[in-house]
Amino acid sequence: MTDEVGFERRALRVSGGSPSAILGVGGYRPRRVVGNAEVCARIDSSEEWIEQRSGIRERRFADASETLPVMSAAAAGKALAHAGVRAAEIDLVLVASMSNLVQTPPLATRLAHELGARGAAGVDLSAACAGFCHALALASDAVRAGSARHVLVVGAERMTDIVEPGDRSIAFLFADGAGAVVVGPAAVEAIGPVVRRAFGAYGDALRMDGGWTDPAPDRPWMRMDGRRVFRWAMDDVAPAARTMLDLAGVDPGELDALVPHQANLRITELLAERLGTSRAVLSRDVVVSGNTSAASIPLALEALYAQGLVASGDTALLVGFGAGLNFAGQTVLLP
CATH class of the missing domain: 3.40.47.10 (Thiolase/Chalcone synthase)
Incomplete structure (x- = not known):
């Protein structure tokens, strides 16, 4: 190559x-x-x-x-x-x-x-x-x-x-x-503009013990208010995902693959519904891999290749979101 x-x-x-x-x-x-x-x-x-x-x-x-x-x-x-x-x-x-x-x-x-x-x-x-x-x-x-x-x-x-x-x-x-x-x-642009934003006011929705205001514990564990994170994903991340497509010049109906962070299957499927990506292959790697945080999107991409569901040149929307709260994402052409 x-x-x-x-x-x-x-x-x-x-x-x-x-x-x-x-x-x-x-x-x-x-x-x-x-x-x-x-x-x-x-x-x-x-x-x-x-x-x-x-x-x-x-x-x-x-x-x-x-x-x-x-x-x-x-x-x-x-x-x-x-x-x-x-x-x-x-x-x-x-x-x-x-x-x-x-x-x-x-x-x-x-x-x-x-x-x-x-x-x-x-x-x-x-x-x-x-x-x-x-x-x-x-x-x-x-x-x-x-x-x-x-x-x-x-x-x-x-x-x-x-x-x-x-x-x-x-x-x-x-x-x-x-x-x-x-x-x-590459010969042509194959990584679209990033769309990203931080929501620090919601930081306590997904945090470690001993964070900004909590006393530091002997062993810090991660804590999450799942309902707040879910609402934020629908209210703020979903509209931003549409912007990721718009900035790259890709219509939702023409997208080949939607690969969001594998937080849980409900968020993944609702995100696809709100975007209207009806023809796109939707990654459901969370079913067999769980939520692997920063590893989830590349792992989900690898799984789509292994299953023969994507091909070189396909458009894919990558959307990462989580603790911070913060999100980032972009549209790409797959290798």
């Missing part, structure tokens, strides 16, 4: 700079599959309630050997192979994660070293479930501006490290995994 990937069918509407594109996609799913029955053994719930509430039937939990660097490297290796790009050609590594318990050194620098990307810079981002789309926008900007030729973008999470196992409100939702893409130059 050459560096400049062509998309003969269409080009997205973007102004200024050199064209950028996603060149390859990869993912890593932990070996251990955890069904709803196992989750119910720790919380006061039922398998039927979990599936009705979230759409989730199973998820993956990482074991001690499946660390964030290990999962990130596995996902990145697949993305590099798909792109036909060598690790030595990567100029910048961006890793989005909200569950990295080691704040320094950055996970991105460790990953660059493990991959053999000796000439790359490494930067970590913490934007929760919107982190991947924020990182993808930064990668696209770097390529378009000429400050990097190839950028590796990774979303990696071990949510089981920060979600209290007995928390009935969210323990059934979250899971582990890593996904990655390689961003580089």
Whole structure:
């Protein structure tokens, strides 16, 4: 595969700079599959309630050997192979994660070293479930501006490290995994304008214990007001998703794939309904992967490829949203 990937069918509407594109996609799913029955053994719930509430039937939990660097490297290796790009050609590594318990050194620098990307810079981002789309926008900007030729973008999470196992409100939702893409130059624009916004006034709806106002606990856990997050997703994220399409010049009725953050199946299906993307393939990876935060969108993309549901040149809308509260998203042409 050459560096400049062509998309003969269409080009997205973007102004200024050199064209950028996603060149390859990869993912890593932990070996251990955890069904709803196992989750119910720790919380006061039922398998039927979990599936009705979230759409989730199973998820993956990482074991001690499946660390964030290990999962990130596995996902990145697949993305590099798909792109036909060598690790030595990567100029910048961006890793989005909200569950990295080691704040320094950055996970991105460790990953660059493990991959053999000796000439790359490494930067970590913490934007929760919107982190991947924020990182993808930064990668696209770097390529378009000429400050990097190839950028590796990774979303990696071990949510089981920060979600209290007995928390009935969210323990059934979250899971582990890593996904990655390689961003580089293209013949036409293939990553549309990013639409992003922060809603800090709603920050306590999805937070860690010991946040801005809470006293710091011995072991911080993530907490979520699911109803508030759901309303925000419908009231603010859904209209912004339409703007992501409009800015890229893509009609909702012509979209090929809708790949939102896999928060829960109800949000995913209502988002598609409100956008009117009737012909688009809708990612429902949450059913078998759970909510993997920053890893969910690249993992969902990889699953669509594996199932033969998307093809090179297809348009896909990526929408990340979550803690902060904040969202980010863009329309892309698939590699």
